[in-house]
Amino acid sequence: DAGVTQSPTHLIKTRGQHVTLRCSPISGHKSVSWYQQVLGQGPQFIFQYYEKEERGRGNFPDRFSARQFPNYSSELNVNALLLGDSALYLCASSLDYRVSPLHFGNGTRLTVT
């Protein structure tokens, strides 16, 4: 079981820069969700994609965007980085868009300086 894979594992950026985070779901899973986890908090929903279409969006500014590719992998993009964007970004996959058990990756730790 390869599990959900995310890259990179760690990333350091400066304010104002742009970042792209990548996620490969478990084979056969068609839905990918992105969560942001700030230290001391639970994961907070950012996006969900299913069959390349956005199925849900959390309360995040337009600086955050995502997409899903034909092979169901996904990218999360964040523009004009702020210090407050420093967090662990989690990707989760599931069989379909309705939340079946979510399978999480190990996350990408983003630090904005």
Add this chain to the structure above:
Amino acid sequence: AQRVTQPEKLLSVFKGAPVELKCNYSYSGSPELFWYVQYSRQRLQLLLRHISRESIKGFTADLNKGETSFHLKKPFAQEEDSAMYYCALYGGATNKLIFGTGTLLAVQP
């Protein structure tokens, strides 16, 4: 508003003692509730979901709609249960899980 509250940031118990991790939710419809667990240096993983009504690793959780609670219980804690536990609510229409802030369970030998 949809919300999940886990009032305890840390719960410390001795091995063999009973454990109850509290979770309260706010949701107007029929919620689906989950417990996720994160062991040290491991990824977040599903522990159990209320619709399954199953016991995983000795843990159970019962949905109490009257009290809007979904507390996680285990009669006898083991050291390997030490982990971060998150309660989560699926709101349905928004296709998202809403997580609580988590409770760190520390089981002392």
